Amino acid sequence: MAAHHLARAALATTGADLGCLDHLAHTTSVAASRFSAGNNFDCRTVVDQPTRRATAPRSSRVTKIPAPSSEAMRRNGYFTLLGLGAPADQDAFETGKHFFEMQLKEYEQLQRTGHSEPYAREAFPRSSIDITPARCPEGELDCYEHYIQHTYAIRHLLTANTPLAKRYLSLLETPEFHEIIIPELNVSSPDIAYVAVSELIIMQVALMLNSARQVDGVALLMRNAQILQRLAAGSRSWVNSMNTRKLLFRQQQFISNALRHQPLLMAYSANLLQILDIHPTDLGTAIESEAAMSFGMLSSLAAAGSRTTSNTDSDHLSYPLRSGPTQFVYLPNATMNAGYPYWQGNVALARIPATELNTQINAIRTKVPTRAIGNWLPPWLRLRNPLGAYLLSLNTDMASYATYIERTHDVEAHRRLVLLQIKALQENIDSAHMTTWLASQPPELRNPYTLEPMRWDATAQALVFEGRQDNSQKPEPRNVYRVPLRVSVGAIADPEN
Template identity: 25%
Template sequence: MPNAAALEMVRINSLPAIGDDQDNGFHIFYGFDAPLEKDAQQVGKDRAKENHRNDYGAGTIWESQDFKSTWSEASLKLFRDCEEMNDHCYESIIKANKTDNILFENEEVVVQRYQELLDKPFFHETTASAIRFPSYAPLLDAQRLWLFRAFALAEARESKGLADLLDQDFVFWRKVMADSKLLITRMVAVNAIKRNLAAGWIIYVNHQSEMILPSAWQVPFTHAELSSRKVLAGEWQYVAGLINEGYENISSNETRFEKIMKTIVAPLFQPQDSMNRHATYLLALAKESERELNEIQLNVSSAQKLADKAFDPNNLGWINYIYNGMGKILLNLGFSQYTEYIKKAHDLEGIRRLHILAIQLRASRSLNKMQKRISTSMLRNPYDEKPFLWDQMNRKLIFDARGDKEKYYEIPL
């Protein structure tokens, strides 16, 4: 029988969309890699329906198109130069714009599809117990093409159009942050938001006097955007589907000997108990993720404590593993993986503040007494409310992040 935590996960995954299906950006998002002559929204809808057939990878072959496959070597090199939004990328794009009318073949079609995605008023990810994942590379490549247009607007000194373009992109990915139900979707949004900020910063460095700060940048990330409740509920549903599918396959194909062995070892793997305990752990993790950023202490140790409460609430040690031992061991193996993804999302507020502060410092036209100005700023590290770090030797503003392997997020001034 499902426990209270499992029922809460089911409830979250059953929440309805806030608008009409045709206005849901998820469908274009899910079908974005479809061939350019196809309707991405319809492809996304068809793929979502197929997931609900619970066939785990069976069914039709999904058509996917890398729209860069027809590009010239010069275009590909230019695109590779912009893996990161930095000065080199900016200079390469601007230089190319001066000599070529068309930098990338089929750019208009790709950007039009991306525009249609951004125009959707809401994002509601539909999940299923069985799900297949499309290629998200074309979607993130399209965002790069979108941001290249921001570079062109900056060069043309169209400050209002530039701010609107960055705003529309930033607002959409914040919607995805708030309503994604799978970690991969949420991480696509996290990376897109960081790229938007990086592109805006490079534009500001090169066109300080012309740039209007995008309004969406100035709004702190909300509780709903930083909460991991929805995405952990979606992950629970996905794992629950895998557990049920594996158990049902064993049940339907077992021999007489296997039936006897199953009876003997049945206490070692109980699907419902596994799902219940997984739900208990993920719900506790979700609640932890919703605390104020300066109160959160998410790490392997704290995650282990939450896992212990879920998988061995009575502190029975090895005795606890007599019943559903296999299920508890399997779920315990990946208990800490979620914390890293949660921290990556939380880092966005610090990265957002860091960019705003960097712009304010540049606007003063003087880099003297930098440490004092950073110390007195209201824009601080959200995890401890202390001033951001300043590397005087390398003239870098630094955020001591928690989710990136490199740990430090830096902006050179």
């Protein structure tokens, strides 16, 4: 998505309110106070030059952001995540804290001098995990069977990546988890090795279940679900929020697959229901963070002169936009004000029930037109602020976030199908009575958009839900979710034997 790619080079905040849409700590003293123990800082109102058109109240509400204390930093598992890829002989938590300190050092130097060395990039504890030999490919119907067929590769991966797996599981040992985003351009993002490690854990569960180690397998699956819940709740970036939801969907698929091969797993149905009860659906915080990054970019591009860094990922974008002549074609605050209703609308969409989505999307689109290269902006803004109009056209595609919000509701519907699968097996519902049985289910086990009963495909012997968005993790058609009730039973032959 264009908004996301631009936001990677943006000025971000840590959980800031949408009203805090100004420079956000564009001085070293403010930046330092933000991360020092026991201090808060205020977002400052800025004015456009040369017109001095002040930011309107809707996009400049003053917000106090609590800075993490030293004790809070010690309690935060986010630093373990940052240090996930550290060498085996180093402590992941301490390595992650060092990386964070280098991020902050780079940011402060950039604010003080207009130039920074790549301290964070040089300290980045990037891992080298590659689970491609055993990864369940996108569109695969039965990941459980796929994993068993790749037993040898999985055992090798587990041995080679033991330190990473232990660090990942240790994310439950710290009292808290809160992602902290350093607010500046060109600072390296955290390693996302946890995506591969999470699937590696599910691979290990598959081998356990196939070896009649159901107790160990279910316990490990529970730990993985709790970690993903923690990551989802504490994520402040769009990438991490979407990654955790993707991993939760993969886990839902795996549980459904395993139930079809391992009938003894039903003895642990209460545990499986508890695992499936972990289902974060609110994308509002992630969209607020994306808005903060987007508006931070819009304000930072107004800086007079050219501020340069040793990192070059987005120099082709930031250098010309930061040059002096920019002030004659760009009004950052007017641009932010024009885009503010769009972000407000997306946050609202992320926090309403799926049943209200259609009505709200239509209502918002009547107030905030969809993308049209800035043509929906007031004429004066297009003429006096052509650069701002163009940047808004890249960052205000209403359909983009609505797509992700609907995909989240689709994944929730799939979770309901798996819950129905377990419940139908518990009650031993046969095909002839399935449609009637589905009609008797409560709203929380129905189509989240319409509250109508889920469908039953008697020919395929599968529970069916037709979603609204394509899902690359599914086979064609990618918007149709099917959960077969029963296939084969018993352990799959170990290819090594």
